[in-house]
Amino acid sequence: MERTLVIVKPDGVQRGLTGEIISRFERRGLRMAAMKLMQIPLELAQQLYAVHKGKHFYEGLIQYITSSPVVVMVLEGKDAIEIVRRTMGATNPAQAAPGTIRADLALETGRNLVHGSDSLETAKYEVPLFFNDDEILSYPRDTDRWIFE
Ligand code: DAT
Ligand code: MG
Numbered sequence: 001m002e003r004t005l006v007i008v009k010p011d012g013v014q015r016g017l018t019g020e021i022i023s024r025f026e027r028r029g030l031r032m033a034a035m036k037l038m039q040i041p042l043e044l045a046q047q048l049y050a051v052h053k054g055k056h057f058y059e060g061l062i063q064y065i066t067s068s069p070v071v072v073m074v075l076e077g078k079d080a081i082e083i084v085r086r087t088m089g090a091t092n093p094a095q096a097a098p099g100t101i102r103a104d105l106a107l108e109t110g111r112n113l114v115h116g117s118d119s120l121e122t123a124k125y126e127v128p129l130f131f132n133d134d135e136i137l138s139y140p141r142d143t144d145r146w147i148f149e
Helices: 010-014 018-028 042-048 058-065 080-088 101-105 120-130
Strands: 002-008 031-038 070-077 114-116
Touching: 002 018, 002 080, 002 120, 010 018, 010 058, 010 070, 018 070, 018 080, 018 101, 042 058, 042 120, 070 080, 070 120, 080 101, 080 114
Parallel strands: none
Antiparallel strands: 002 070, 002 114, 031 070
16 A cells, blocks of 8 residues: 655635545545645745755745645555546646546646645655654545455
């Protein structure tokens, strides 16, 4: 089982798309392991996006992600990282495949609704930025045997 960090970004919460976005992951079968509503403080945003420091879009990105509350969650499942990334779609919604969250619900890279860890290494860095171990729940669902082979 992999764990990955997912964030419904400020535009998702403001636009009332939180439920829609969570629902897409939930219906795929991913298991929710942690979830909260929060406004990301500046320092945490800088840690989350440390890899992008110095890029032309960095300042705007930090401004955007800290501008309004987000819903942060940990999702769990086999290949959860790749499944979340493919469910989100490409970074630029204009290039995202139809059927993905970003293609169906967004138009611009700077308002692309959702974040998901991009690798196992990234997930291991990002999850503890937002959740303590005791906030992440591992539990069997009765449906697991109908979702996981
Ligand atoms: P992703 O969110 O798909 O993992 P990323 O990690 O490369 O993409 O970039 C993080 C966020 O930064 C992305 O969701 C939106 C913003 N961003 C990335 N590239 C950008 C660009 N060329 N112009 C404007 N914003 C950009
Ligand atoms: Mg990324």
